[in-house]
Every structure is written in C-alpha cells, then in structure tokens.
Amino acid sequence: MTxxxxxxxxxxxxxxxxxxxxxxGRTLFKGESPFQSLEIVETPKFGxxxxxxxxxxxTEAHEYAYHEMIAHVPLFAxxxxxxxxxxxxxxxxxxxxxxxxxxxxxxxxxxxxxLVVEKSREFFPQLTSALSDARMELHIADGVAYIxxxxxxxxxxxxxxxxxxxxxxxxxxKAFYEKVKAALKPDGIVVAQAESPYYFQKTQRELYQxxxxxxxxxxxxxxxxxFYPSGTWSxxxxxxxxxxxxxxxxxxxxxxxxxxxxFNPEIxxxxxxxxxxxxxxxxxx
Amino acid sequence: MTxxxxxxxxxxxxxxxxxxxxxxGRTLFKGESPFQSLEIVETPKFGxxxxxxxxxxxTEAHEYAYHEMIAHVPLFAxxxxxxxxxxxxxxxxxxxxxxxxxxxxxxxxxxxxxLVVEKSREFFPQLTSALSDARMELHIADGVAYIxxxxxxxxxxxxxxxxxxxxxxxxxxKAFYEKVKAALKPDGIVVAQAESPYYFQKTQRELYQxxxxxxxxxxxxxxxxxFYPSGTWSxxxxxxxxxxxxxxxxxxxxxxxxxxxxFNPEIxxxxxxxxxxxxxxxxxx
Numbered sequence: 001m002t003x004x005x006x007x008x009x010x011x012x013x014x015x016x017x018x019x020x021x022x023x024x025g026r027t028l029f030k031g032e033s034p035f036q037s038l039e040i041v042e043t044p045k046f047g048x049x050x051x052x053x054x055x056x057x058x059t060e061a062h063e064y065a066y067h068e069m070i071a072h073v074p075l076f077a078x079x080x081x082x083x084x085x086x087x088x089x090x091x092x093x094x095x096x097x098x099x100x101x102x103x104x105x106x107x108x109x110x111x112x113x114x115l116v117v118e119k120s121r122e123f124f125p126q127l128t129s130a131l132s133d134a135r136m137e138l139h140i141a142d143g144v145a146y147i148x149x150x151x152x153x154x155x156x157x158x159x160x161x162x163x164x165x166x167x168x169x170x171x172x173x174k175a176f177y178e179k180v181k182a183a184l185k186p187d188g189i190v191v192a193q194a195e196s197p198y199y200f201q202k203t204q205r206e207l208y209q210x211x212x213x214x215x216x217x218x219x220x221x222x223x224x225x226x227f228y229p230s231g232t233w234s235x236x237x238x239x240x241x242x243x244x245x246x247x248x249x250x251x252x253x254x255x256x257x258x259x260x261x262x263f264n265p266e267i268x269x270x271x272x273x274x275x276x277x278x279x280x281x282x283x284x285x
Numbered sequence: 286m287t288x289x290x291x292x293x294x295x296x297x298x299x300x301x302x303x304x305x306x307x308x309x310g311r312t313l314f315k316g317e318s319p320f321q322s323l324e325i326v327e328t329p330k331f332g333x334x335x336x337x338x339x340x341x342x343x344t345e346a347h348e349y350a351y352h353e354m355i356a357h358v359p360l361f362a363x364x365x366x367x368x369x370x371x372x373x374x375x376x377x378x379x380x381x382x383x384x385x386x387x388x389x390x391x392x393x394x395x396x397x398x399x400l401v402v403e404k405s406r407e408f409f410p411q412l413t414s415a416l417s418d419a420r421m422e423l424h425i426a427d428g429v430a431y432i433x434x435x436x437x438x439x440x441x442x443x444x445x446x447x448x449x450x451x452x453x454x455x456x457x458x459k460a461f462y463e464k465v466k467a468a469l470k471p472d473g474i475v476v477a478q479a480e481s482p483y484y485f486q487k488t489q490r491e492l493y494q495x496x497x498x499x500x501x502x503x504x505x506x507x508x509x510x511x512f513y514p515s516g517t518w519s520x521x522x523x524x525x526x527x528x529x530x531x532x533x534x535x536x537x538x539x540x541x542x543x544x545x546x547x548f549n550p551e552i553x554x555x556x557x558x559x560x561x562x563x564x565x566x567x568x569x570x
Binding site: 018044224225260271 | 515557
C-alpha cells in the first residue's frame with residue numbers, strides 16, 4: 001500500500017512555503033518519547049526512513065550525504081583526532097563515520113533521546129554498527145549538561161542536532177558554544193549542523209556570528225542532501241587554531257575515499273565555497 | 286487563497302518516489318502550446334512560479350541558481366566568448382546572464398515554444414530584460430534544425446532544455462551533440478543541463494558518455510537549486526579544447542561577482558568537485 005508522507009513543519013515556527021513528500025509503504029514503528037515523536041517507515045525508492053516530529057531525518061538511500069560530511073570534514077582537517085564527542089547523533093550514522101578513522105581512540109556520543117538509539121539499533125543496523133565498537137562510549141543524557149563537565153578533553157566535537165526548536169534549542173546559543181570551546185583542547189575543532197542556506201537564513205547568520213565571537217576562526221560548508229529543506233544543507237566549522245586546509249590530512253583522505261559514497265579530497269576543498277547570497281547573509285547586521 | 290502545488294512527473298517515465306510541493310496563491314496564466322502545458326502562479330514565499338507539464342521550471346526567488354550557473358561557468362572558462370547560442374531558454378533568464386558579459390557581440394536564442402517566451406515577457410520581466418538587447422537574436426524554431434544550419438560559428442553553446450522527454454527529447458542524443466560540435470568554433474564550449482545526480486543517473490551517465498565520445502574533454506558540474514528534484518542539479522561541460530580552468534578569466538569573474546547572487550570565482554572552482562557516487566555512476570558500463 002503506497003501513500004505519500006508530506007513533511008509537516010510547525011507552521012507557526014517554520015512557514016517554509018514548500019515541503020518534501022515521499023512515497024511510503026509500511027510503518028515499522030510509531031511512538032512518542034518524552035522529547036519528540038518518532039516514526040520509522042518503509043519507502044519504495046529510498047529504503048527505510050526516520051521521521052522526528054514530522055520532519056524527515058534520514059533515508060537509508062541518502063544518509064551518507066549528511067553523515068560523511070559532518071564527520072570527515074573536521075576529522076581530516078584536524079592533524080591528529082583521537083578524542084571525539086558527538087552531541088546528538090542518536091541514529092548512529094555519525095559515529096559510524098567517526099570510527100572509520102583508525103587514529104580515533106575514543107568516541108563519546110551523548111544523545112538525549114534513548115528511544116532514537118533503541119529504534120535505530122532495531123531498524124537501521126547499518127547506521128548503528130559502530131555503537132558496539134570498543135572505542136565507543138554512549139551516554140543517554142543531555143548534551144548541554146554533559147559538556148559542562150568536560151574541560152580540555154576533545155580534539156573534535158560534532159553537534160549532530162535537530163532544528164533549533166524542541167530538544168535541540170539550547171544547541172544554538174552562545175553560552176553552549178563557550179562550553180564547547182572549554183571542552184575542546186587548544187587546537188580543537190567543532191562542527192555543527194547549520195540548517196538550509198535557502199530557508200533558515202536568520203538561524204544560520206546568528207549561529208555563524210556566535211561562532212565568530214567565541215572562536216578564532218569560523219566558517220560554513222555545504223552538502224547536497226535530497227530530503228532536507230531545499231536539498232542543500234550547511235555545517236558550521238569553528239576552531240581555536242585550524243583553518244580547514246591548514247593541517248589537512250590529504251593522503252589519508254585519498255585513501256579513505258574508496259570506502260565512501262560522497263566525501264573525497266576534492267569535495268573537502270570545494271564544500272567551503274559559498275554562493276554569494278549565503279556569504280552576504282552571514283555578514284548582515 | 287493558499288493551496289499546495291504538488292509536482293507531478295509522469296510516473297510511467299519518472300517514478301522518482303518523492304516530489305516537491307509549493308504553496309501557491311493566484312493563477313496568473315494557464316494554457317497549452319502545441320508542445321506542452323504552461324502554468325504561471327503566484328506563491329506566498331518565492332514570488333511567481335513557472336510550471337511546464339506539471340514540473341516546476343523556476344521561481345523568481347531562486348531562478349538565479351540555475352541561470353547564473355548555466356551561463357557564467359562556460360562564459361568565464363572561454364577566453365573570449367563573442368558568439369553565444371542558447372538552445373531553449375524561453376524564459377529569458379539564461380540570455381540575461383549571457384548578456385552581462387560585455388565581450389559578447391551576439392547572443393542567438395532558439396526556443397521551440399513561442400508561448401513560453403510570450404508569457405515570460407508578460408509575467409517575468411526581470412527574466413526577459415535582455416531579450417530587447419541589441420545583441421540578442423531570437424528565433425522561435427526547433428533548435429535541432431537550427432543547429433544543422435550552423436558551421437564553425439559559436440564560441441559557447443548552452444543547451445537550456447527541459448527533461449529528455451517531450452520537446453527536449455532530441456537534445457540528449459549523440460547525433461545532436463555532433464551537430465553542436467560542428468556549430469562550435471574549434472575552441473568552443475558546450476554546456477547542457479544534465480538533470481539530478483540523485484535521480485537521473487542513467488540519463489546523466491549516457492549524456493556524459495556521449496559527450497566524451499564526441500568532444501576532447503567532458504565533465505559535469507553542480508548547482509544547488511531548491512525546486513528541482515533532489516535540490517541538486519548537474520550541468521554537462523564539454524569542449525574541443527579548454528578544460529574549465531585552462532584559460533579561465535579570473536579577474537573578470539571577481540569583477541562580476543558583486544552583481545550576482547550565486548556565482549563567484551570560488552564557486553567556479555568548486556562546482557566541478559563531484560561526490561563519489563556521482564563519479565562512479567559516470568564511468569559505469
């Protein structure tokens with residue numbers, strides 16, 4: 001039985017004026033956690049799909065375009081990433097990419113919603129494969145509280161959150177990014193999902209300006225992700241020390257490319273090129 | 286009165302499994318030409334929108350991401366583009382970008398569907414502004430027939446077509462690209478819209494392979510276009526002589542950037558970086 005899932009953002013908050021619709025088959029799970037609604041459905045064209053609060057989080061067919069890009073850009077920009085923290089990331093995909101790096105000694109993931117992890121293990125085994133890696137340390141807890149307890153610990157921190165409403169609201173504030181800075185080592189890098197450049201211009205500008213105040217260097221980069229609004233998604237990159245290419249590990253990048261579906265050294269260079277409308281938005285008063 | 290327009294491709298040809306929906310207001314025009322159906326509607330968020338055969342062609346808000354990228358990449362890759370041919374392009378946007386280049390002496394546009402040009406002049410004046418430029422030469426005619434009459438004439442040819450069904454079907458064949466090659470000068474460049482890398486992999490691979498057979502050099506490049514399927518769109522670039530950067534006019538690019546919303550020198554370099562899945566698709570047997 002085929003039907004259409006129509007993405008439905010809360011229009012009182014995000015009235016985008018456009019939406020994605022995806023043909024769906026069987027519903028595999030539908031439930032509510034204390035934080036959000038979770039739905040997992042089959043689709044005829046894109047494998048299984050995860051939906052949180054009526055927004056598409058991922059499909060099996062295209063999840064790589066998000067997970068490879070949030071993880072490998074900072075991990076290859078850092079000369080020696082050993083300690084990595086993921087805030088959010090409950091579906092497991094980001095940790096899978098982080099743990100492809102043999103130099104990573106410890107990957108901590110702090111996800112607020114245990115239901116997302118539990119159901120991802122059940123329905124998305126290819127995403128959660130790294131959760132059983134010996135280097136993995138999983139906490140079902142509030143990422144903001146966790147980060148307060150960490151000082152000078154991490155080489156790379158990845159903020160793999162949902163939109164800045166609901167459970168992820170605190171992950172877009174200056175106070176949070178000051179704590180992230182304290183949790184990073186002096187040469188640490190933070191990357192955060194930063195919404196669509198076409199739709200969320202105010203959120204994106206504010207996040208960029210916060211990062212520029214808190215860190216020595218901040219920029220954005222892009223990935224092409226079909227089922228996120230507009231199909232183009234941004235990540236914020238900030239560092240106390242490194243520009244993306246200043247210590248980039250080009251040889252290791254080239255070696256890993258054969259295992260990946262999206263990321264490669266040319267994409268690493270290219271993803272930081274921003275269209276004019278996006279550049280202008282970032283520096284608006 | 287707000288309602289949703291649901292993009293509806295012919296599922297017997299393109300069963301994508303996903304679709305874009307856009308909130309619409311008033312219908313400004315609805316009619317049929319001998320070639321296709323044409324609809325022009327208002328949208329609350331994206332200005333006016335043009336729909337051909339139930340597919341979104343453009344919105345006022347985002348048309349630049351297509352028109353700047355189809356035009357400026359080849360025009361800045363060519364060291365001295367003076368004679369430019371556009372096959373299709375009836376909405377006028379591509380000619381507007383071509384005629385930003387002061388060195389262009391003549392821009393010929395051959396559009397098969399006069400209704401698209403007529404209604405674009407009426408409802409999209411900011412797209413058709415260049416049609417009254419003294420350097421413009423507009424033919425309402427079949428592009429395939431026109432190109433047969435041209436030999437060694439053009440520096441750049443832009444194939445600004447719809448999908449490879451209906452009126453644009455002939456614009457994806459080897460026979461057509463051999464005629465395009467003959468119509469180009471020895472150092473000419475052709476660029477053609479080349480569909481979504483996520484959805485139209487067979488079309489894209491076949492077009493790429495045709496171009497590689499016919500020309501000395503061929504590649505693809507990308508733009509982020511919100512309302513085309515997947516939000517990421519490809520253009521094919523082929524030349525008898527130039528690689529994209531071999532004679533690129535960097536200073537002229539930088540000078541024009543301030544007038545544009547998408548294209549800039551960094552985008553020129555970056556747009557040729559292709560994700561792994563796309564590279565692999567192009568070379569599949």
